Amino acid sequence: MSLAAEAVSLLAGGDPETWGVVALTLKVAASGLLVGLSLGVPAGALLALARFPGRRLLLGIASAGMGLPPVLAGLLVALLLWRSGPLGGLELIYTPTAMVLAQALIATPIVVSLTAAGLQQLGEEMPAQLRSLGATRWQLAWLLLREARLPLVAAAMAAGGRLLAEVGAAMMVGGNIKGETRILTTAMVMEVRQGHFALALAMGFTLLLLALVVNGALTWIQQRRAA
Amino acid sequence: MSATSTNPTPVAVACRSLRLVRGGREVLFVPALEILRGETWSFIGPNGAGKSSLLRALAMLDRPVAGELRHFGEPTPRRVPLDLRRRVVLAFQETLLLDRSVVANVSLPLKLRGAKKREALRAATFALELFGAAHLADRRALRLSGGEARRVALARAFAASPELLLLDEPFAALDPPSRELLVGDLRAAIRATGTTCAVVTHDRREAMALADRLGVVIDGRLVQAGATEEVLRRPATEAVARFVGVENVLPVRVGGHDGEVLRLEAGAVMLLARHAPIASEVALALIRAEEIGLAPPGKLSPGRILCTVEAIAPGLSGMEVRLAPLGLRARLPRGNDWGLRPGDQVACEIAPESIGLVAG
Amino acid sequence: MRKALCLLMLLAACTRSQPEQRAVVLATTTSFQDSGLLDELVTRFRAAGGPPIKAIAVGTGEALAMGERGDADVLVVHAPEAEEAFVKAGHGVNRRALWHNDFLLVGPPSDPAGLRDLKTAAEALGKLAGAKAGFASRGDDSGTHKKEKALLKLAEIDPWEGYLSVGQGMGETLRIASEKALYTLTDRGTWLTLRSTLALEPLVQGDPPLDNPYHVIEVNPARHAQANQAGARRFADFLVSPEIQSFVARFGEETLGQPLFIPDAAGGTGVAGR
Numbered sequence: 101m102s103l104a105a106e107a108v109s110l111l112a113g114g115d116p117e118t119w120g121v122v123a124l125t126l127k128v129a130a131s132g133l134l135v136g137l138s139l140g141v142p143a144g145a146l147l148a149l150a151r152f153p154g155r156r157l158l159l160g161i162a163s164a165g166m167g168l169p170p171v172l173a174g175l176l177v178a179l180l181l182w183r184s185g186p187l188g189g190l191e192l193i194y195t196p197t198a199m200v201l202a203q204a205l206i207a208t209p210i211v212v213s214l215t216a217a218g219l220q221q222l223g224e225e226m227p228a229q230l231r232s233l234g235a236t237r238w239q240l241a242w243l244l245l246r247e248a249r250l251p252l253v254a255a256a257m258a259a260g261g262r263l264l265a266e267v268g269a270a271m272m273v274g275g276n277i278k279g280e281t282r283i284l285t286t287a288m289v290m291e292v293r294q295g296h297f298a299l300a301l302a303m304g305f306t307l308l309l310l311a312l313v314v315n316g317a318l319t320w321i322q323q324r325r326a327a
Numbered sequence: 328m329s330a331t332s333t334n335p336t337p338v339a340v341a342c343r344s345l346r347l348v349r350g351g352r353e354v355l356f357v358p359a360l361e362i363l364r365g366e367t368w369s370f371i372g373p374n375g376a377g378k379s380s381l382l383r384a385l386a387m388l389d390r391p392v393a394g395e396l397r398h399f400g401e402p403t404p405r406r407v408p409l410d411l412r413r414r415v416v417l418a419f420q421e422t423l424l425l426d427r428s429v430v431a432n433v434s435l436p437l438k439l440r441g442a443k444k445r446e447a448l449r450a451a452t453f454a455l456e457l458f459g460a461a462h463l464a465d466r467r468a469l470r471l472s473g474g475e476a477r478r479v480a481l482a483r484a485f486a487a488s489p490e491l492l493l494l495d496e497p498f499a500a501l502d503p504p505s506r507e508l509l510v511g512d513l514r515a516a517i518r519a520t521g522t523t524c525a526v527v528t529h530d531r532r533e534a535m536a537l538a539d540r541l542g543v544v545i546d547g548r549l550v551q552a553g554a555t556e557e558v559l560r561r562p563a564t565e566a567v568a569r570f571v572g573v574e575n576v577l578p579v580r581v582g583g584h585d586g587e588v589l590r591l592e593a594g595a596v597m598l599l600a601r602h603a604p605i606a607s608e609v610a611l612a613l614i615r616a617e618e619i620g621l622a623p624p625g626k627l628s629p630g631r632i633l634c635t636v637e638a639i640a641p642g643l644s645g646m647e648v649r650l651a652p653l654g655l656r657a658r659l660p661r662g663n664d665w666g667l668r669p670g671d672q673v674a675c676e677i678a679p680e681s682i683g684l685v686a687g
Numbered sequence: 688m689r690k691a692l693c694l695l696m697l698l699a700a701c702t703r704s705q706p707e708q709r710a711v712v713l714a715t716t717t718s719f720q721d722s723g724l725l726d727e728l729v730t731r732f733r734a735a736g737g738p739p740i741k742a743i744a745v746g747t748g749e750a751l752a753m754g755e756r757g758d759a760d761v762l763v764v765h766a767p768e769a770e771e772a773f774v775k776a777g778h779g780v781n782r783r784a785l786w787h788n789d790f791l792l793v794g795p796p797s798d799p800a801g802l803r804d805l806k807t808a809a810e811a812l813g814k815l816a817g818a819k820a821g822f823a824s825r826g827d828d829s830g831t832h833k834k835e836k837a838l839l840k841l842a843e844i845d846p847w848e849g850y851l852s853v854g855q856g857m858g859e860t861l862r863i864a865s866e867k868a869l870y871t872l873t874d875r876g877t878w879l880t881l882r883s884t885l886a887l888e889p890l891v892q893g894d895p896p897l898d899n900p901y902h903v904i905e906v907n908p909a910r911h912a913q914a915n916q917a918g919a920r921r922f923a924d925f926l927v928s929p930e931i932q933s934f935v936a937r938f939g940e941e942t943l944g945q946p947l948f949i950p951d952a953a954g955g956t957g958v959a960g961r
Contacts, residue, residue: 182758183756184757188913194743231412232386232418232419233416233487234412234440236439239439243425280741290720290744292859293857293859295862295880
């Protein structure tokens with residue numbers, strides 16, 4: 101058990117480089133989740149409520165997208181952002197922004213799918229009933245999203261969890277650069293490779309703790325009684 | 328905008344030659360319909376006949392593909408402005424309450440219209456009291472029983488005092504005692520608020536209890552509309568007759584007429600009906616069970632037929648009697664059947680004005 | 688959509704750093720990173736006023752590919768044949784020797800194939816193939832993997848039953864070899880760092896073909912206009928400078944008892960190495 105003890109002491113030690121890695125992990129995952137929610141919730145709402153040709157196909161694609169391998173997401177973003185790629189001029193490769201983009205690509209299908217499902221569960225006639233009671237389009241959207249808050253927060257938790265644990269895309273578009281794009285997962289891979297197991301474990305525990313805290317906060321929001 | 332609350336037109340909604348299409352199929356055709364302010368209408372018909380589609384069109388949720396539609400005296404625009412849409416409330420068959428307190432649900436229509444908290448609360452409380460649900464105010468809406476939820480949904484529909492209130496099967500999924508209670512409360516609420524109301528139901532007794540005007544929708548068409556009594560007594564078609572529960576639909580030959588009286592031949596039996604212009608020789612005579620008077624056999628005359636009891640059995644509203652030779656179904660109040668038994672003879676009297684006629 | 692893109696580009700253009708301080712993308716190998724020398728040199732370069740270094744540690748194959756695409760400005764790799772081809776094809780310029788260490792064959796202490804004290808790598812590989820002994824190959828197109836392939840080619844040996852392609856870095860490959868009692872080829876740097884955690888022993892070393900030279904190559908600016916030529920040159924010059932070369936000569940003495948690398952740069956402005 102000395103490995104675990106070493107890990108705990110490393111955690112408590114408060115090494116600034118490690119805490120920098122932790123902070124960046126949170127920042128990147130939070131940003132990726134935010135982008136995913138900003139894109140995914142409206143898209144999911146549109147797919148759930150509007151009627152247009154190809155709607156079912158798009159829902160199917162979003163569903164399939166939930167299983168998008170993160171490393172594929174990383175590769176797709178890399179192809180865009182490499183200097184040889186169409187957006188190479190933006191010089192975004194190997195930056196946290198690139199990592200956020202890749203993570204947004206992973207998060208969005210999850211959010212779209214679960215939002216659409218959550219809204220569809222409210223009942224097919226619910227939007228019409230609320231409109232008939234006098235809701236404008238915006239009031240309707242707000243009411244429905246509020247009503248579907250449980251599945252929506254679940255969507256955020258699912259996407260957030262996925263992002264925190266993700267390593268393939270972060271490695272590919274971030275490059276695990278010390279002090280710049282090194283996050284807990286990519287750092288862990290490197291430390292394991294170098295045989296620093298105690299440090300890797302410490303990082304792993306920290307990651308678990310992060311996931312616990314984030315999920316706990318979201319669950320609290322989800323289960324709070326609304327007026 | 329002409330009509331204002333200080334000088335409202337008498338017509339709440341009117342339509343002519345209205346056609347509604349859904350999924351490429353025509354689901355409703357309304358030749359003509361006029362709902363006046365203060366009236367309570369009931370639309371009845373078999374399931375899937377198109378009644379809900381009618382309500383949706385009146386609520387301006389679905390746009391008709393053809394025909395005229397006017398709300399409150401003005402033609403209804405293709406893009407319905409918010410203020411106009413808010414003057415009509417449609418409560419769906421599913422109660423569709425939100426996951427919050429009852430009072431929050433009922434005050435929703437007011438909150439949507441921008442009412443202040445106090446005003447919304449006052450109106451919501453009033454609406455809840457109309458349906459005897461004020462004690463449920465702080466309960467969570469999704470935890471209510473079926474009957475309670477239904478009352479809350481109705482209160483919610485009434486809360487914003489709509490100028491036209493449309494209710495789709497408000498008594499669905501309730502047990503008979505609850506239904507009866509609710510019918511009474513709804514009628515009282517309509518009277519108390521003077522709301523113009525149209526209720527869809529497939530139960531004609533509820534229609535009779537609630538509404539002064541009745542519309543019958545069969546197979547996607549509004550086939551008859553008018554005063555409730557009128558429709559029930561004078562069904563315009565055989566289909567309507569069967570649906571409104573005319574028990575006796577008799578094929579007859581139309582004979583001659585003497586002044587007010589028209590002779591109808593049902594086999595060997597002659598019936599006398601009130602004279603009405605009827606083109607064909609063959610017709611259907613429509614007679615309600617309760618319009619058949621039964622008396623001990625005695626003097627016979629045209630209009631008084633000698634019949635033999637074929638069967639007699641207890642029914643919901645009394646003793647159901649089947650009579651030969653015409654197979655007429657009559658009804659006797661419970662406990663007042665004189666011990667009639669199959670094989671007994673009895674005289675039947677049918678007033679001429681009780682016989683409806685439909686071209687056969 | 689177009690508008691958003693244009694806005695993004697405008698933003699990026701506004702925030703593009705000054706040319707002198709524009710970051711230099713360094714593509715290098717995991718063995719260089721794992722030795723710890725990479726972090727040290729990058730820190731010192733920064734302290735000396737150099738532009739920020741974005742060090743991406745991947746397999747040599749991928750590093751060279753990055754150079755070809757123009758996604759890196761400067762490379763530090765250890766695969767001489769591939770490097771020569773790279774420069775010949777016009778992707779890189781100014782290839783200079785940095786330092787070297789060597790490879791060695793390690794294996795289980797029991798040494799079932801009897802490699803201990805053989806003198807040449809060719810003999811050792813021949814014995815492994817003959818005994819169909821278990822061998823862990825990195826299989827990831829890294830410098831180490833290329834060296835292994837070159838050695839096999841030299842000895843005219845084909846992969847045998849028991850030759851496992853692992854597809855991972857040196858640390859992982861050593862661990863797998865240790866757990867499954869396999870033989871493997873490793874660079875001295877990683878070996879020295881990890882040996883205490885492994886159940887393996889050095890068996891064959893010192894044969895000249897086992898040399899492991901590192902070079903620095905600047906990506907050809909004529910091919911890639913966006914390459915940070917100035918920064919790349921500055922970093923490369925820094926690496927071959929006498930101060931850094933003598934630092935490298937001592938690197939590893941304290942922690943591992945012997946230096947990890949032997950400096951090679953001739954005077955700081957040398958050209959093509961071995």
